[in-house]
Amino acid sequence: MAKKPIITKHGRTRMKERRGISENSSDKIAKRAMEHGIKADDTLDELRKWILNRKLDSLSSLYIYAGMAYIFRKNKLITAISIPEEINKYLKAYVEKEAWDRYKKYRASLHRNFHEEKPIQKSNYIDTKTVQALVNRFCRENEIPFVVVSVRHQYARNFSVHFISDCPENDKMHFRKIREWGESERDIKLTLIHDKNVDGSYITIKDR
Incomplete structure (x- = not known):
């Protein structure tokens, strides 16, 4: 296993700016x-061209x-x-099959601890606890640094999602x-709201 990478100040800044990754998660x-x-x-076609245009030197990976x-x-x-x-x-189309299979297998392994969450099928009714579990799972699987703390039903299949x-x-x-994702995969419409403190400042995960 490779040793823990060192992250430059520029690297941390770009991770935060371009993906919203906090310093605590960046390592x-x-x-x-x-x-x-x-x-x-292991990349192909347009992705390979895009990478080549980065003009990396021989010491970079x-x-x-x-x-x-x-x-x-x-x-x-x-x-x-x-x-x-x-x-x-369409990332799968731009990656060698064996490399893609390894990557997806690893990504799936990160989320096997979700077995306690019951599979939820589309239906005409969906409750707020289910929506909260689904959105939190989606965020974890996609490295989105949100934690959903509550969900409120607005009307029909419309929900307000409160997160930090x-x-x-x-x-x-x-x-x-x-x-x-909500509309295409779950047939729900989501309004996303970052919860605030009484003074109007945003509540963060590290404040919990």
Whole structure:
């Protein structure tokens, strides 16, 4: 197993700006990317062209993980770049099959501790506890740094989702992905609200 990567100040800043990853989580995500991410040599077609355009030197390595490209120089994370949305949406098509299978197997293994959560089928009725469990699961599986603390039913299949995160300034970059998942996969519409303290400041995960 590779040793824990060192993250430069620039690398942490880019992880926070481009993916909303807090400093507390950045070490864990960088280690996962280096150990289990998709290597540049295993990419194809448009993704390979996009990587080649980064013009990396021979001492640098690039790994694809959870919608981001992480660039290392030996054991040091230099920066993190968002993959173009049109490529990331169909990522499987741009990765060698064996590498893709390894990557997906690892990603699935992260979430096997969800076995206590009962599978939930689409139906005409869905309660707030179910919505909370589903959104939290989706965020964990997609490395979205939100924790849903409560859900309120508005009307029909519309819900307000109250969450907390450590980087409120980056919340909005994740909203579209969560909403699109809710509508396409669960037939629910979600309004996302970051809970606040009485003084109007945002509640963060580290405040809990």
